Each structure stands twice: as structure tokens, then as C-alpha cells.
Amino acid sequence: MSSLRRRAVAGAALTAAAALAVSGIAIHLTVRSVLTGGFDADLAARARALAGLVVVDSGHVEALAPSGSEYGAEGDVVYRIADLDGVVLARSPALSDRDLASGDMGTLESPAIRLDQLHGAAVRAATAMWTVRHDGRASRKEVRAVVTVARRTEALDTQLGRLAWLLSAVTAAVAVACGLAMSAVIRQVLVPLDRLAKRIGALDDRSLGKRLGLGAVPLELVPVVGRLDNLLARLEQAFTREKVFSAAVAHELRTPIAGLRATIDVCQARVREPAEYQRALAECEGICAQMQAMVESLLLLARLDTGQIHARTEELDLADALRACWRAYDEAARTRRLRVDWKLAEPLLMVTDPALLRVVTANLFDNATSHADEGGDIVIATSSADGIATIRVANSGCALAPEQAGKVFDRFWRGDASRGATGRHCGLGLSLCQDLATILGGNITASVQGGRFSIELSVPLRSGGIGGAAGKKTPGQAGPNSAT
């Protein structure tokens, strides 16, 4: 795993080392240039001094011996004076006539400098040619002579080598020191990050209500902390929703389980006639059917929540679909003496998922027939406009307050907290309808007015989805059709 700290330290150390290396090289080159310049100037001065020792006497050119011992056998400076023919006029005792014989020539003002090898040692040599003039009484003579002065560079090389080592050592030491200093600085800089990491590490599913807060957070971490707090808020909402939902599920199942258990307990309390056992079993079966309906609703909701349900569209006539769905509720409506007003636009052809639409309309019909007041009425109406089909199911006898209308889509919400029809009306149906309406590309709304509960499902006449019939003509709205 990459470490920001390691990368920062390495980067700082390398940068410092590179900067120091460049400056070290520059220093070394400068010093080298200064030292070799001085070295060469000394050689040139010596060459000029030696040139002054050459004289023409009696028509002969002679070189006087330089004073001092520096040109002696042990000296590190040697010289050679010769004429242009290569005849040596004077030389250091340490040289042979052939030593320092070749090379470029400069002038006394600016001798030619070269590197050479002399007796296995590196030397720098300065060579200059000049003209020796003699104006005698009888004649005038000019002789060209060449003077070469060479000096061992060992001392100079040693000095420069030491300087290079010194600079390298300083560069390495500074790089290491810089790395250590950066490490300490970065550690200090990263303290808020470590603190933040500890605070994040202390969070678990029981502390989702806590927030990290922007109080003592460095500016650079504010976006991270802000987004993390937003994420925590969303997680808290999701967890709370899940907990509330799980508690509601457990709660909803308690009552039918209590009914099942009490029925079984009472039945088992004594020996009974077969008919009594059959009655008890039938009651248990009824409770199981209610629980199964609830569990299936929950499973459908779970599948909707996880996006496992997709619309499979085909063409249908909405009026036919509604009448077919209503058949299952007709008897319940008759039993409760409910008047049913059909106000259908027909035919109303649409491309949608018939199975999902049927689940929605079945829930709406079931609610209406169950919650309408005895002898009340139900209105089932359809219309279409701007490519949207609207199904309205309304019933009389609603005891809800208008402001409660929006709550009917909350899972497990019920108007009067009754568990009387647990399983069949456990407060999941309209929540399902809302999710299914979304899958169908539409929406669903509820309203309460004047003791009437009304629910409107709006679905596109042509829903997107898997499959789907080719579009046919969409008929316009027909006149209302009423039935009782």
C-alpha cells in the first residue's frame, strides 16, 4: 500500500539531494576553474620569466640558468627552452631533451596550455614561442625560441578531489537531514488526519447519529469530512428506515402468530371432536394465508427496492383490464351494498405491463371495497390526456383527515391502527402501488375531501420496458360509462 508520508519524505529528500547536487557541481566547476586559472597564470608567468633569461651573445643564443631550487631535480616544476629547430637551449635537470618537446605553442602573453604526462605523472604545461632579438653593432639577429613550463597537477587534483568529496558528503547529509526533518514535519502535519481516522474508526452502526463536524478540521480536510458527514447522514437514514421497517415487520407478524398460537394452544388443551379440530385447522389455515399474503407483499417490496422488477409491456385496453380485475371484488362490493360508478374512457389502448398494472388496480379495488362505508359508493374512472392515462378510484366513508392522505403510502401505516385484517390490510398495499407506479413510469397520489378517499394513478400510455407491442393508434377519450 502506498504511503503518503513515505512518498512525501522520499520526494523531499530526493528534491533536496538533486538541488544540492546541482549546486555542488556548480561550486566544484567554479572552484576548479579558479584553481586551474591560477595554476595556468603561474605557468604563464614562469614562462615569461624564463623567456627573459634567453640572451644572444656573440651570435649565439644562450639561456641563463634560473635562480632558486624550484627547477631543481626534485622540484615539481620543470622547464625546457629550445629553438625552433628543436635544439634544447636549457632544461630542468629532471628532463631529457625529448621531454615536453611537442605541443601547441602560444605567445608569451598567452601561452598554450595542455595536459600531458611526464614520467608517469599528470602535468599541465604552458608553451610559448617568442623572438629573441639582438641588435649588435655589427649585425642584428633574431632567433625564435620556445619555452615550455610544466608543473605536476597532483596537488591541484587532490584539492579538487577533496572538494568533490566534501560537496558529495554535504549533499548526502543534507538530503538525509531533509528527509528526517520532512518526516517529522509531515508526521506533525498528518496528526489531524490520524485523529480523524481514529474518530472514523470509532464509528459503528450504533453511532451513526454522530457527526465528525468541521470544527477543528484543517481546511484541506473540510471537503472529505463534509462528504463523510453527508454519507453518515444518509447511512443513518437508511439504517433507521431499515430498523423501523424490520420492527414493523416483526410487530405485524406478532399478532397473527399470537392468533395461531392461541388457536393451537386452546385446541390442544383438551380432547375434542374431529369437527372441532377441523375448525381449528381451518382457522390456522386462514391465519397462515394472511401471513403468507403479508410476506409476499414484503418480498415484492424487497424486490422492488432492489430493482429486480422490470416492466414487460404489451398493448391492452385499460377499460377491459379494469373490468377483469374488478370481478374479484364484485361480490365483496355487493355484500357490503356498495354502489359502483364506472366512468371509463373506452376503448383506452395503452402499452404497459398488464401484470403490474393489475397488482396496482387490485390493491386500489381491495382498499375501496374494504374501507367504503356499508351502503356507500365507489367511483372507478379513467381518462387520458397528453400521453398519460389516469385511473381514479374513490370511495365514500373515509374517516381520514385530509392531511393524512399522503401517509397512506407509508409502509405499515393505517388510518386507525387496527390489526383487524392483518395480512390483507397490513398497510403495505398502497406502498406497493407507489413503487409499482414508478416502475410503470407513472405516479400515484391520494387525497381526502368531504369524507371521500380518492386515489389517482397516472401512467404513460406508452410505458418504456422490456418487450412491448408495436404502437397502434391511441383512441381519444370516449364518453363516461356508468354501471352499478
Added chain:
Amino acid sequence: MRILVVEDYTPLRTAITRGLTEEGFAVDAAGDGEEGEWYATSNAYDAIILDLMLPKRDGLSVLANLRARGCATHVLVLTARDGVDDRVDGLDRGADDYLCKPFAFAELLARVRALVRRTYQAKDPWLRCEDLEIDTARRVVRRAGAAIELTSREYALLEFLALRAGQVVSRTDIWEHVYDFASENGSNVVDVYIGYLRRKLEREGQSKLIHTRRGQGYVLGAEAG
């Protein structure tokens, strides 16, 4: 003993009613809060089993209304809410006991019996009167050590008399607490069952246990005071 069951979930209400009836209780059942409150204020019950999530009027409101009207009947709250706060709230509003769904029916019965005993200030599940012993938990009756077989209705009548042993119990009281309005008619049914009990309890050579107070009612054992 007369018990009121207020529970909106029909299968559960039916099972509790049947179970209690078979145990010899006279049971009235209501399916919503309004009906339950009407029953509770219209009759004298030995205990009330009250669900909290009821249509029309929730159980806690029913309980608060009953207590406000001075109804002292012991109430066992029966609910799917099992949180500590829910239980505390229920008990604070006047409930005498709390049972969470789902429950074992035997536990419900035991709690109802305990509430009934509290109604008559009897803490011991064994009721004793002279040489008569009644084990209210096992519904076993012995006199002078000999077991006596009783029907549910006979047992209920004897238990009601034993809980008020030494006191004159009117026929109306017996009728209200022991018999089911729906299934039995006429006050003479009390005299008929007293006759059955006497035949089983007062064998030859044994002293009379159930005494008639003409125009007042019956007394089990020697009259107090």
C-alpha cells in the same frame, strides 16, 4: 368469573374467548375500542384483556377513560408492542399487567387467574373453606381430602363463592360474574347449578357448605361477622 376480551384480530379474539370459556370463565368479546369501552362500563367484569392497537379507539385511550370513570377492574394489556417504554406507558396509564404477543395461552390463563384473585384480595392460589380446598391453578376441588369432579360451570360457580367465602353473594352477582349472557337465559339457572354443587359437595354425613339466605343469595361456609 366474567372476563372482557377486547381484541380486533378476529382469530385471536375467537381463540382467547373459546379458551377462557372452556376454562369456565364467562367471556364477553369486543372487536374495537368503542365497543370494548361500552362493555366495560356497562357490566361488572373480574378482569379485562385489552389489546392496545384497536380500531375506532386505541386501547390506551380506553384504559384511560375507564380509570377516569372510576372503573377499578383489573386490566391485562395484550399487545404486540414489547418495548420497555410501551410497557411502562401501559402500566402508568392504569394497566395491572402486560403480556406481549405472541404468548402461551397457559400464561394468559395464569395471569387472568392472578388478576381475578387480586380482585378478591386472594393471593394464595389455594382457596380454603372449612374442609373444602380448591386449587385454582389446577382447577382441582377436594373436600375432606376426597377429590370432587365438577363441570366447568360448576367449578366457576364454586370458585366465585369461595373467593367471597363467608359473604352473602346475590343471584345477580353470580349471574353477572359466572354466566354468559349470550348462551344462558333466566336467573333460575343459578339455583339449578347451586343444586348441582350441593349434591356433589355435601355428601351424606358431611356438613352443609352452601347456605341459602332467603331473599339475599348464598353463602359458602359460615357467614362472616
